[in-house]
Ligand SMILES: Nc1ncnc2c1ncn2[C@@H]1O[C@H](COP(=O)(O)OP(=O)(O)OP(=O)(O)O)[C@@H](O)[C@H]1O
């Protein structure tokens with residue numbers, strides 16, 4: 001796979017705040033790449049530098065063969081950006097937003113109009129072409145922002161938290177669009193602080209916090225790195241009273257009122273062990289819930305805190 | 309390529325300005341035209357001002373509306389864009405040096421200023437009636453002055469637009485524009501300040517003085533005015549300073 005984005009030793013200092021602290025990262029051509037991290041992790045700063053809107057303090061960043069620090073004009077010709085805060089041109093209609101955006105990239109007006117119509121159609125907002133941007137719903141606005149970023153057919157598309165603030169339907173709509181774009185072979189970088197999103201959508205995920213890269217791999221591989229146990233929560237008919245003995249098939253267990261939480265290497269050995277134990281003590285099991293090793297458990301083990 | 313992109317940026321501003329044409333005309337023309345009516349027509353007809361006063365104020369009226377138009381065309385969108393709408397971010401991603409985005413705004417300001425002057429002058433002439441000494445004989449000088457005036461106030465708009473926060477707009481009106489207009493030699497010629505020597509030289513920091521005096525030289529050459537070389541030199545110097553400050557501010561606001 002060819003490298004489409006190369007970041008090395010990237011630092012960004014905002015006064016006393018270190019937003020990026022020596023980031024190294026490579027994104028391959030055609031990848032749908034996820035940057036995952038909690039608030040303030042440095043996701044937007046990373047995207048800002050890659051899209052020439054933020055000046056790096058030091059380090060190197062290459063996008064589609066262009067050094068964004070030394071040749072920002074050439075780099076801008078290769079990228080499309082959907083920012084964290086939607087920034088449509090409020091004075092223009094939805095369609096005009098697309099057409100003008102294309103002409104800002106030097107595309108002749110007739111061709112720009114043709115592309116705008118095709119994209120509005122493809123993103124399912126063709127009926128909104130004549131509307132002012134403010135009148136769109138959150139999901140429609142996000143579709144418009146994605147459509148606009150595509151009018152000049154960029155090699156690399158950046159999306160900063162594209163599904164924040166959308167309802168589940170809107171979120172799945174955006175996921176579908178991103179999946180389609182990936183199939184066309186475009187390189188896509190998206191940031192998110194939704195585990196589920198990174199897990200389901202991305203080819204590879206970088207987990208970052210405090211301006212540093214903590215882990216980078218395919219979602220399945222990351223999940224496998226998560227501290228291994230399945231968590232079994234067993235809810236009893238009344239609060240558990242007494243001490244928990246060591247049980248075969250269970251690494252450790254703890255009592256939380258009526259809930260017994262057991263950590264087990266596998267559900268197959270853990271479930272019978274904990275259920276058998278509860279019933280042998282005369283409790284009735286009301287509910288049982290499994291949590292498989294996940295990006296979430298990995299993230300907690302890497303950073304010591306929860307994601308969102 | 310850059311020229312074509314510059315053209316599309318200008319077209320965007322033209323489309324937006326056309327939609328707001330009534331608002332723009334009210335903001336830039338209403339006050340000067342009211343002033344024209346009261347001072348150029350009413351008070352003269354009442355015999356409180358001499359007929360020659362109309363000759364005195366017509367270049368100032370043109371200059372004032374031109375400069376207001378240019379400055380607002382540049383400063384207001386920048387204040388809003390950088391302050392909250394972030395609309396300009398899309399244009400900052402165009403594959404041109406970001407200075408081109410600022411230069412486009414200056415062009416837009418000059419064009420809007422020129423158009424305002426071309427509407428206000430005939431309207432003022434209509435309101436007042438025949439104005440002794442008003443001439444269009446010096447057309448090249450008039451055109452040059454219109455461009456230079458639009459240029460200096462667009463540059464001021466760039467500086468203010470990148471330096472000001474939205475909540476400071478009304479303060480800016482009070483502490484910058486009110487004195488600038490009153491001490492801009494719009495309603496009286498600079499020579500009229502001979503009796504106020506301190507004021508006479510203090511007002512020289514005000515670019516509107518050179519705009520008014522230069523337009524006086526072009527439109528009503530019989531009225532005494534500053535020598536043209538002084539006007540040109542001052543306008544070029546002030547424009548350069550404001551451009552330097554404005555571009556610096558623009559870069560600072562565009563890239564964090
Ligand atoms: N313009 C700025 N001036 C000063 N500090 C900034 C600026 N932009 C970001 N920061 C700081 O840099 C750090 C990283 O911010 P960044 O916006 O990149 O995080 P993020 O991962 O995108 O977070 P979020 O999920 O909240 O969007 C934060 O501590 C933030 O406060």
Ligand SMILES: [Mg+2]
Nearest residue numbers: 043044045084
């Ligand atoms: Mg962010």
